Amino acid sequence: MTDAEKLPIEGTASEVLRAYYTRLQVFGKVLLYSGAALGVMLNVLIVPRVSRTSSVDQFLLVLLDSSLLALILRLCWIGLHRIYPCLFSYLLLYFVQITVLATMQLRSPYYTYVWVVTEGLVLCAEIFVALELLRAVLSELPNIGRVACFYLNATLLVMPVLLLSLEHWRGLLGALLVFRSCAVIELQIYFVILAVFIAYFPLSLKRNVACYSIGFSIYFLAKSVPILVPNIEGSSFVNVLTGASITCMIFWFFAFSRAGEARTAVVGHQWRSDEDQRILLRLASINARLKGTR
Amino acid sequence: MNNIQMEMRAKLVEMGLHFLCMFVDVIFLCLWASVNFVADRVIKLCRLEGADSVVGLVLQSLFGVATLIPIAIFIYRDITLMWIRTVRRIAKVR
Numbered sequence: 001m002t003d004a005e006k007l008p009i010e011g012t013a014s015e016v017l018r019a020y021y022t023r024l025q026v027f028g029k030v031l032l033y034s035g036a037a038l039g040v041m042l043n044v045l046i047v048p049r050v051s052r053t054s055s056v057d058q059f060l061l062v063l064l065d066s067s068l069l070a071l072i073l074r075l076c077w078i079g080l081h082r083i084y085p086c087l088f089s090y091l092l093l094y095f096v097q098i099t100v101l102a103t104m105q106l107r108s109p110y111y112t113y114v115w116v117v118t119e120g121l122v123l124c125a126e127i128f129v130a131l132e133l134l135r136a137v138l139s140e141l142p143n144i145g146r147v148a149c150f151y152l153n154a155t156l157l158v159m160p161v162l163l164l165s166l167e168h169w170r171g172l173l174g175a176l177l178v179f180r181s182c183a184v185i186e187l188q189i190y191f192v193i194l195a196v197f198i199a200y201f202p203l204s205l206k207r208n209v210a211c212y213s214i215g216f217s218i219y220f221l222a223k224s225v226p227i228l229v230p231n232i233e234g235s236s237f238v239n240v241l242t243g244a245s246i247t248c249m250i251f252w253f254f255a256f257s258r259a260g261e262a263r264t265a266v267v268g269h270q271w272r273s274d275e276d277q278r279i280l281l282r283l284a285s286i287n288a289r290l291k292g293t294r
Numbered sequence: 295m296n297n298i299q300m301e302m303r304a305k306l307v308e309m310g311l312h313f314l315c316m317f318v319d320v321i322f323l324c325l326w327a328s329v330n331f332v333a334d335r336v337i338k339l340c341r342l343e344g345a346d347s348v349v350g351l352v353l354q355s356l357f358g359v360a361t362l363i364p365i366a367i368f369i370y371r372d373i374t375l376m377w378i379r380t381v382r383r384i385a386k387v388r
Contacts, residue, residue: 007375009315020318026364027322031329034360038333041353045346103340 029076036069039099060242061102067249068095078258080208086132087212090125097122116176123180126220127156130187133216136209137198141283143290155186184224191217198267201283202276208260210267211252219248315372322365330358 008019040062072091075081081088097118104111131149138145159182195217198205205213222244333354342350 005375005378007311007315007372009311009318023322023364023368027325027361030364031361034357035333038353038357042337042340042350045340045342045349 032076033073036072036095040066040069042103056239060239060246061098064242064246064249065095065098065102067246067253068098071249071253074253074256078256080256080258080261083208083261084132084136084212086125086128087216090122090129093118093122093125112173116173119180120176123183126187127183129216130190133194133209133213137194137203137205137213139209140203141287143287144283147290152186152190156183159186181227184227187220188224188228191220201279202266203280203283204264204266206261207263207265208256210265211255211260214267215248215252215255219245222248312376315376319365319369319372322368326361326365329361330354333357 008023009016011019068091072088072095075084075088075091100114100118101111104114130152134148134152135145138148194213198210198213222241225241226238337350337354340350
């Protein structure tokens with residue numbers, strides 16, 4: 001009897017488990033895709049009814065939601081959700097946040113609770129994305145990457161705690177707002193430093209990593225401006241920033257590919273070939289010197 | 295153990311396998327039903343009215359059919375395998 005003629009229940013325990021696990025995975029994938037499609041379609045039906053925002057805002061919201069969903073499905077399709085799990089989780093969480101909040105009434109008593117919980121999760125995911133990006137960019141220089149991760153973790157822990165002890169804040173919402181502003185400023189500085197690093201050093205990166213880092217730097221800038229700049233909410237400038245976020249999603253949708261994991265690209269400044277070598281050797285020597293340090 | 299006992303035992307094992315296989319397929323169907331129950335609750339929570347409610351119903355039906363397809367394929371495959379084996383066994387006896 002060949003394997004194709006065997007019932008899934010036949011064979012050793014591990015074979016049976018594997019056969020049913022595969023079936024469960026297939027069902028899960030179909031459930032994910034169709035559930036997401038159902039969510040977006042319901043969103044399109046509900047947003048204009050419950051939201052008090054203008055039609056342009058509604059259109060951008062639905063477009064952002066749809067582009068997020070399309071990107072999530074694309075990452076699943078080409079298998080990058082396993083290689084970049086933090087980015088995938090972040091996109092999924094952000095999609096859930098937008099979809100759930102868009103279906104709720106602004107004055108609903110649960111709106112704040114849902115926002116606090118989802119925003120906290122999204123913020124944590126953003127921090128994990130930053131760490132994942134750092135590891136991906138510095139995969140050839142693991143010691144520098146480890147030290148950079150340590151300092152990023154330390155500042156992300158120390159600064160908000162320090163600020164929370166100094167600031168007057170009220171309740172969970174106040175604490176979250178203080179923590180969020182602090183973390184966003186730190187992450188923004190970190191992304192600028194990372195962008196300068198990539199632009200200056202002629203590192204050869206995987207094509208996907210290059211697209212990931214460039215896209216996320218621009219995306220995070222567009223997302224963090226309304227948080228950091230006061231009295232900007234409701235202005236048309238926010239729509240421009242949302243448009244920039246949507247553009248990043250579309251850019252990733254077309255830029256990410258399976259082949260991008262094998263192909264490499266040099267984003268950084270193209271020096272003379274001897275200068276290139278000198279700079280890379282210097283980086284390698286710094287990396288060697290950092291061996292064993294935190 | 296004589297031949298009749300051995301044959302009976304083989305038949306019982308085969309029947310047990312078929313029963314277990316169908317039992318797991320039914321569990322998958324229950325999973326599908328519970329997912330669709332949750333989807334129904336979510337759509338009801340949205341309180342769609344007029345034309346929107348019709349669109350909601352269509353979307354719910356599409357969701358139900360889309361999620362049923364993989365399970366229907368699994369069940370079809372299992373039943374076909376059982377059928378082919380039985381036909382083969384009958385042909386052997388003839």
